[in-house]
Amino acid sequence: MQIQDLLKQTDKLPNVPDVVRELIQLLNNSKANYSDIAASVSHDQTISLKVLRVVNSAYFGLSRKISSIDEATVLLGMDKLKTLVIASGFSSSVSQVDGIKLPEFWAESFRVAELAQWFAKRTERVDADEAFTVGIVHNIGRLLLHLTEPDIAQDIYALVANRKASRLKAEHDLLGFTTQDAGKALMDLWKFPSGLGDAVQQHKRPFAEGDPIPLACVLNLACYISACIRTDRDLDLVRDGFPSAVAKAAGLSAGVIYELDDALMIGEGLNHLLG
Structure with a gap:
C-alpha cells in the first residue's frame, strides 16, 4: 500500500x-x-x-x-x-470514526498541544504557536488511517494490544509506512508549513534521521508527559524516565526536569471545545 x-x-x-x-x-x-x-x-x-x-x-x-x-x-x-x-x-473536522473515541482522541491531542507549548516556551529553538499546532495534529495520521482503511487500522490495533508487535512494526508490516508518515503527507496536501509535517513524521524517533529537529523533540517530550499523566505515573518515575537527550536537543536546560511537576498539572482546559 x-x-x-x-x-x-x-x-x-x-x-x-x-x-x-x-x-x-x-x-x-x-x-x-x-x-x-x-x-x-x-x-x-x-x-x-x-x-x-x-x-x-x-x-x-x-x-x-x-x-x-x-x-x-x-x-x-x-x-x-x-x-x-x-x-x-x-x-x-470529523463527526465519527470507526475504532476511535473522538472525545478521548481530541482530549489527548489538546493535552499534547498544551504540553508542547509549555516546553516550547522554555527553549529559544521552538516557536510556541508551532508547538501547539503540531501537538494538535501529531496523531492525524492515525485518524486518517481509521477513516480510510478501518479494517487495517483494527488489525494493527489487535497486534499491538496482543503484544505481538510494537505499533511501529505493526504499521510497517501491514502498511509499509507509519501513521506519522501519513500525517506528514496529509499536512503537505493541506499546504501546511513543511516544518510542522517534518516534526510529526519524526517525533517518535527524533534521532533517526541524523540531527534532530527541535520541534520534533518538543513534541516527543509532550507525548511522554501526556502518557505519564494518562497512566498517573509518580513524579519520581516521570523524572527517571524523562528523555534528557531529547530535551537537550530541543534546547531545554537540564533544570527543566525539576519543573515537570508543573507540566503534570496540564490537563483539560480546552476540553470545552469538544461539546
Missing part, C-alpha cells in the same frame, strides 16, 4: 475549515493581517460558539462575559485566539 492510496479517498479526509488552514499557513508570517482572520472566525458560527464557550469558562477566569470574537481578540490577544481556533477547527 502507498500513502497516496489513503489520500485519494478525498470524501473521507478530515474537513478542516478554511480559516484554520489559513491561520496555520500564516504562523510564520509577521506581516499577516490577523484582523481579517478574526473577521473570518466570526463568520464561522460553529468555531465562534466553541471559542466563546472556552473564553467564558473558568479556564480563562475573565471578570465579565465575552460575547464576540472581536472582544475575545482584544482581551486574550491573537495568539490565544489562534490556538483556540485551531483546536476547535480540528476537533470539528
Whole structure:
C-alpha cells in the first residue's frame, strides 16, 4: 500500500475549515493581517460558539462575559485566539470514526498541544504557536488511517494490544509506512508549513534521521508527559524516565526536569471545545 492510496479517498479526509488552514499557513508570517482572520472566525458560527464557550469558562477566569470574537481578540490577544481556533477547527473536522473515541482522541491531542507549548516556551529553538499546532495534529495520521482503511487500522490495533508487535512494526508490516508518515503527507496536501509535517513524521524517533529537529523533540517530550499523566505515573518515575537527550536537543536546560511537576498539572482546559 502507498500513502497516496489513503489520500485519494478525498470524501473521507478530515474537513478542516478554511480559516484554520489559513491561520496555520500564516504562523510564520509577521506581516499577516490577523484582523481579517478574526473577521473570518466570526463568520464561522460553529468555531465562534466553541471559542466563546472556552473564553467564558473558568479556564480563562475573565471578570465579565465575552460575547464576540472581536472582544475575545482584544482581551486574550491573537495568539490565544489562534490556538483556540485551531483546536476547535480540528476537533470539528470529523463527526465519527470507526475504532476511535473522538472525545478521548481530541482530549489527548489538546493535552499534547498544551504540553508542547509549555516546553516550547522554555527553549529559544521552538516557536510556541508551532508547538501547539503540531501537538494538535501529531496523531492525524492515525485518524486518517481509521477513516480510510478501518479494517487495517483494527488489525494493527489487535497486534499491538496482543503484544505481538510494537505499533511501529505493526504499521510497517501491514502498511509499509507509519501513521506519522501519513500525517506528514496529509499536512503537505493541506499546504501546511513543511516544518510542522517534518516534526510529526519524526517525533517518535527524533534521532533517526541524523540531527534532530527541535520541534520534533518538543513534541516527543509532550507525548511522554501526556502518557505519564494518562497512566498517573509518580513524579519520581516521570523524572527517571524523562528523555534528557531529547530535551537537550530541543534546547531545554537540564533544570527543566525539576519543573515537570508543573507540566503534570496540564490537563483539560480546552476540553470545552469538544461539546
